[in-house]
Amino acid sequence: xxxxxxxxxxxxxxxxxxxxxxxxxxxxxxxxxxxxxxxxxxxxxxxxxxxxxxxxxxxxxxxxxxxxxxxxxxxxxxxxxxxxxxxxxxxxxxxxxxxxxxxxxxxxxxxxxxxxxxxxxxxxxxxxxxxxxxxxxxxxxxxxxxxxxxxxxxxxxxxxxxxxxxxxxxxxxxxxxxxxxxxxxxxxxxxxxxxxxxxxxxxxxxxxxxxxxxxxxxxxxxxxxxxxxxxxxxxxxxxxxxxxxxxxxxxxxxxxxxxxxxxxxxxxxxxxxxxxxxxxxxxxxxxxxxxxxxxxxxxxxxxxxxxxxxxxxxxxxxxxxxxxxxxxxxxxxxxxxxxxxxxxxxxxxxxxxxxxxxxxxxxxxxxxxxxxxxxxxxxxxxxxxxxxxxxxxxxxxxxxxxxxxxxxxxxxxxxxxxxxxxxxxxxxxxxxxxxxxxxxxxxxxxxxxxxxxxxxxxxxxxxxxxxxxxxxxxxxxxxxxxxxxxxxxxxxxxxxxxx
Numbered sequence: 001x002x003x004x005x006x007x008x009x010x011x012x013x014x015x016x017x018x019x020x021x022x023x024x025x026x027x028x029x030x031x032x033x034x035x036x037x038x039x040x041x042x043x044x045x046x047x048x049x050x051x052x053x054x055x056x057x058x059x060x061x062x063x064x065x066x067x068x069x070x071x072x073x074x075x076x077x078x079x080x081x082x083x084x085x086x087x088x089x090x091x092x093x094x095x096x097x098x099x100x101x102x103x104x105x106x107x108x109x110x111x112x113x114x115x116x117x118x119x120x121x122x123x124x125x126x127x128x129x130x131x132x133x134x135x136x137x138x139x140x141x142x143x144x145x146x147x148x149x150x151x152x153x154x155x156x157x158x159x160x161x162x163x164x165x166x167x168x169x170x171x172x173x174x175x176x177x178x179x180x181x182x183x184x185x186x187x188x189x190x191x192x193x194x195x196x197x198x199x200x201x202x203x204x205x206x207x208x209x210x211x212x213x214x215x216x217x218x219x220x221x222x223x224x225x226x227x228x229x230x231x232x233x234x235x236x237x238x239x240x241x242x243x244x245x246x247x248x249x250x251x252x253x254x255x256x257x258x259x260x261x262x263x264x265x266x267x268x269x270x271x272x273x274x275x276x277x278x279x280x281x282x283x284x285x286x287x288x289x290x291x292x293x294x295x296x297x298x299x300x301x302x303x304x305x306x307x308x309x310x311x312x313x314x315x316x317x318x319x320x321x322x323x324x325x326x327x328x329x330x331x332x333x334x335x336x337x338x339x340x341x342x343x344x345x346x347x348x349x350x351x352x353x354x355x356x357x358x359x360x361x362x363x364x365x366x367x368x369x370x371x372x373x374x375x376x377x378x379x380x381x382x383x384x385x386x387x388x389x390x391x392x393x394x395x396x397x398x399x400x401x402x403x404x405x406x407x408x409x410x411x412x413x414x415x416x417x418x419x420x421x422x423x424x425x426x427x428x429x430x431x432x433x434x435x436x437x438x439x440x441x442x443x444x445x446x447x448x449x450x451x452x453x454x455x456x457x458x459x460x461x462x463x464x465x466x467x468x469x470x471x472x473x474x475x476x477x478x479x480x481x482x483x484x485x486x487x488x489x490x491x492x493x494x495x496x497x498x499x
Contacts, residue, residue: 012130012205015198017145020123021152022191023085026092026184027116028329029156031294032322033164036302037177042102046447048240050295054440055243056109057291059233061433062250063117068424071122074218078126078202082195083219084119087226089188091115095181098173103234110233114226121429129205144340150329152187157326159183165320243437251434254280257427265417268497272415275356275490278483279415280428282359284435285476286404289366289397289469291439293325296446297373300462301325303448304376304455306384319387327394328401335402355414356487360480362403367473369397374467376459383455405432415494442469 034056038049071080091111097104124145131141160180167176236243258277265273302321309316372393376385416424446465448458 009130011198011201013127013141013145015195015201016123016126016130018198019081019085019191019195020145020149022187022194023088023119023123023152024149025152025156025187025191026088027112028153028325029160029184029187030092030095030112030181031153032157032160032325033177033180035294035298036322038105039299041174041177042100042105044102045450046299047444050440050443050447051240051243051437052237053295054291054437054443055237055240055247056113056233057294057436057440058243058247058250058433059110059113059236060116061436062430063113063229064119064121064429065117065254065427067117067119068121068125068427068429070118070222071125075222076208076212077122077129078205079214080118081122081126082192083222084115084117084122085188085192085195087115088112088119089115089185089192092181092185092188096178096185098175098178103238106234106237107230109237110230113233114229117229118222118226126202126205144336150332150336152329154326154329154333156184156187157329158323161320161322164322247434247437250430254427254431254434261424269417271490271493271497272417275487275494276415276424278487278490279355279359280431282363282476282480283404283428284431284438286359286363286366286400287432287435288439288442289370289473290401290405291436292443292469293328293394293397295440295443296462296465298322298325299448300373300376300446301390304380304383304385304459304462305390306381306387309387324387324390324394327391328398331395331398332402335399339402354484354487354491356480356484356491358403360477360484362400363473363477363480364400365396365403366400367470367477369393369395369400370466370470370473372396374463374470376463376466380455380459383457383459385459 035049035053038044038052039046044052067080067084071077074080075083088111091108091114094108094111095105097108099105127141127145160183163183164176164180167179168174169176236246258273258280262270262273262277298321301324305321305324307318307320309319370393372389376389379386379389442465446462448461452458
């Protein structure tokens with residue numbers, strides 16, 4: 001690999017940026033509709049839809065723990081990312097098949113779980129490898145990388161709900177759902193095509209197996225085990241109790257992994273690992289709030305938000321309920337370059353705010369976002385609140401997301417030793433997955449019985465939950481502030497050991 005021609009870090013980063021963008025295009029296009037699909041097309045109750053999607057999100061986020069290990073030790077970071085993207089394309093392709101069978105849906109989601117597991121941790125680990133040893137650029141690189149996620153999701157969340165409604169209205173037969181899922185598959189095809197054109201920019205980046213000749217036996221074993229994981233995932237999604245047990249075991253395993261690594265690590269690595277554990281626990285709490293976007297907030301938009309955007313009595317446009325989720329990536333796309341510029345400028349002047357401090361500020365802005373949602377009743381007419389409330393609520397929540405989730409991967413890159421980077425990124429995703437499921441559980445507190453359809457009755461159910469989440473955000477902020485002195489001490493010790 002050392003004989004490869006020199007390629008700029010920016011070009012290498014661009015290649016990962018673009019395939020990540022198209023992969024997220026597919027994922028979030030599907031996420032925009034999946035809860036509606038289960039409720040409106042398959043007849044699931046709110047409870048079952050929220051918990052099923054929560055369990056699926058947990059699997060999707062837990063799978064990279066194994067995928068990171070496969071990338072580090074077996075197939076190589078770069079090769080594993082590519083295989084994951086191909087499998088994801090197949091998963092979205094299966095969702096284009098017209099079917100009202102929950103089991104077929106669960107199997108299709110199982111394929112997506114496996115593909116995401118192989119893709120996600122390794123894509124993030126490639127960014128880490130590109131900028132390894134350059135701490136001044138890691139925060140800004142991962143913030144821009146996070147923008148790739150949201151650029152893809154912004155477009156697809158606007159597109160797939162429109163396609164679904166257009167096809168249903170034009171051709172009927174409810175095929176619009178599957179036409180929208182087909183767009184997600186097309187996104188992966190475009191992303192893979194782009195990667196093959198630019199793959200030379202990553203030829204010198206990867207883990208040790210990337211430099212070795214391809215081993216058919218290893219690839220075969222990974223694919224066979226992946227197929228078994230598809231059906232195991234479908235089984236977990238079918239049975240709520242199994243999903244609950246799986247999530248709790250996954251949470252215990254993550255804590256065990258951190259405890260083992262801290263105990264067996266070298267003395268000079270311990271402070272960084274403890275700091276990473278504290279921030280990972282904070283991230284778990286953050287994702288409980290985050291999961292509301294695709295569950296309780298999504299159903300709130302369906303039942304209690306006026307789709308019309310008006311200014312001073314003038315009508316501008318209408319928004320489809322599922323499209324309100326796109327305000328999250330829209331805001332992040334606007335805010336990401338601003339924050340990246342602030343981080344870079346502050347880093348140059350040695351005045352950068354600590355990651356722990358950014359986490360505390362992030363929880364505060366998330367709390368503000370939920371207090372905005374909880375005020376919906378003050379702006380409601382006949383149980384339907386103004387669409388502008390969603391704009392500002394998502395704006396505040398998205399800033400919090402950038403400060404917490406957007407820096408989560410940068411936190412792993414900064415505090416975790418390089419030799420366990422892929423595996424620890426996977427463990428970070430498992431922790432996020434546990435909280436995604438817990439977020440689905442929280443969303444069930446605003447589940448609406450099927451016999452209640454009056455917006456005046458559903459509105460207070462949602463606003464009550466959002467108000468409680470606002471206060472929960474304040475508690476998280478206070479806890480994050482309380483651990484700042486410890487985090488400063490650990491960060492200083494880690495920096496001293498690194499030098």
